Amino acid sequence: MTTSRFSPRRLTAAFSLGLALVSGSATAAGEQYFPLQSYRVGPYAAGGTGFFGGFIDYMQLVNARDGGVNGVKLTWSECETEYVVEKGVECYERLKKGLNGAPAAATNPLSVGIAYATLERSTADRIPLITINHGRTDSTDGSVFPYVFPLQLNPYSEVSAIVNYIGQREGGLDKLKGKKIVTLYHGSPYGKETIPILDILSKKYGFAISHIEVPHPGTEQQSQWLNIRRIKPDWVILRGWGVMNPVALKTAAKTGFPADHVIGNIWSNSEDDAAPAGDAAKGFISITTHPAGTDFPVLKDIEKVVVKAGKGNLQDPKRFGSVYYNLGVVNGILNVEALRIAQAKFGKRPLSGEEVRWGFEHLKLDAKRLQDLGATGLVQTLTLSCSDHEGGGAVRFQQWDGASWKVISDWVQADRGLLRPIIEKSAAAYAKEKGITPRNCAKES
């Protein structure tokens, strides 16, 4: 056999060259680094490009308009995860060391799977793990999960807020008695996370609950919706993901279930979920923590400073102000504010992940601060603490008018008092399994 050109030596040489390039040499002191485990290709690219586009544009705004956070410029680099857990872990390990001497502030993978896989690593490496609007529910208990922050809304709060909203629409929570609710959920860990809490709520308020699973990816739902027609529920909670959402709305229309009694959860609430269903989606209600729209002052600033300068991160400028993009902006605001709070304690310099964690734990956004940030109505008021890593637990409801989302409710609070003991119990079980001694939050400062 003839020799091949793929000699081992060449491969080694190429590989070491690659690694040498990665390690780099130029130093950029005085900057704070955000490792971005982004996803711009693959089935969930719509979410990834929007979210990371908004996040990056907000950081660009802070750099260009304010010269960074108290003079500390923000820097970032991306690593593609495709929403795949192994790639997310690889990216985490690749980026956690910081960039050219700028320390990593926090990781924001925007993926339940990657968050689960990097949860312990983050704790060991002392880098906060931010899972905005999703993640592991019991990580709300910061005494057991010091480095994990399911900011704004964990899955239990999400469901509880939906039930509270249905109660409002029915004229009071006591009116829920005897009503029928169906959850149509994605057949994945994400979809199933809320089954136990819905059962608890149904016992408490006396409504009947049926859980109906849609296997991934959910492109065929005829039998599920026929089943729903048989049950004749008053409301359907859609706990969907990707293509499952428009298909659900179309099939609902086909089987004659009114779209304005379908309530989409936090991953069924974007333009990409409703628009493909066409007319069938008209009237569809969904929750949101971050309304779509470009009227917020902070978005106007981004448009003026970043997008008009030709530096906007979105490839498709029409998506500016969309749901995913605005979630990215909200995420940027929360990260930067945590940084600011941590800087007030530790000094105006690039901070370590451990110091930024303190900032997240003491994150406090009141109405006045939101006004200053130009984010009133876009972000809810938040107060985090050692024992509460979620902080908000409120959502607004929006309705699809066939072309865009219109906000139709004020902030609706989850029943966090009811959820708290369940979360604490689950966190305590985790602590026991892992041999973690929970922090005493009374002694934390």
Next chain:
Amino acid sequence: MLLSETGQFSTCYAHDRRAFRLRQERVGLGLVLAFAFLVVPAWASDYWFSAILIPFLILSLAGLGLNLLTGYAGQLSLGSAAFMAVGAFAAYNFQLRIEGLPFLVSLALGGLVAALAGVVFGLPSLRIKGFYLIVSTLAAQFLVQWGLTKFGWFSNFNPSGVITAPPLTILGQDLSSPAGRYLLTLLVVTALFFLAGRIVRSDLGRNWMAVRDMDSAAAVIGIPVARSKLLAFAVSSFYCGVAGSLWAFTYLGTVEPHGFDLNRSFQVLFIIIIGGMGSILGNFLGAAFIVLLPLLLSNLGGSLLAGVIDQGHIENLQKILFGLLIILFLIREPDGLASLWRSLRARARVWPLRA
């Protein structure tokens, strides 16, 4: 002269039967092992351990599992990931439900459960062959994933169905650090590779190869075909099961059934196609190709092209490049990297007398 056997005489039959007959090879292997066990842990960074070396070793092991079945016994399978999942979830449940069970024991028990599953899904191989067998193992792939998702017991009723690895301690040593995980993985993988090396040279391995080459002929000369096939499924699934447990416990530290989907089976299949069917070393080479090359491309792309072109395009370019490399490579070396190694070795044995 490099690999010359001049001056090395066998003085007893045992010497003739050695797996590595050349002294140079034995010394080389010793050096590689010493390097992997002693030098690497002292030198490598977290990134090397957690993102490169551990998945590389585990996928080599999974490749070996499939190679025993496909490369040696000639039974095609697309169920490797299913058997990995069975192993991972079984080991997890043994750890969870039996207090104080040593980690290595639950690893082995997980492998045994996977072996049982392998035998069950291997039963159709007694009647059907080739592409049709793929369909039956494909059924394993879907059935296992469905079962693990459907029945909460397997994931200890965790609402999201994700299992979390227990702390890794062996003989009181805490191995949770990246280096510790690496050493644990390396130890298990090395031991199992040596075992496989012995198996394929034993009468069982010879039976497999006879069945692979022509099962009717093998039956005629008295080889128990059914037993050999089922044992191939059992041993292969044992290897896959242990690889799955390592994947869950030493690599990710968490796992959900979705992590062992059809794509993982394909990945393992590509490892043995690119590495070389019916070769032990080929599994390492194939895993290196599949694990390291995309990382290299992604690292290069990240540092050279970042900011020049859009991130999403960089990622797609890498995929195109990786696909091109696979095609190019398979055209030039259809028998896999192992055959490239064999020809290099043959040349080295006569060098410099002939080139």
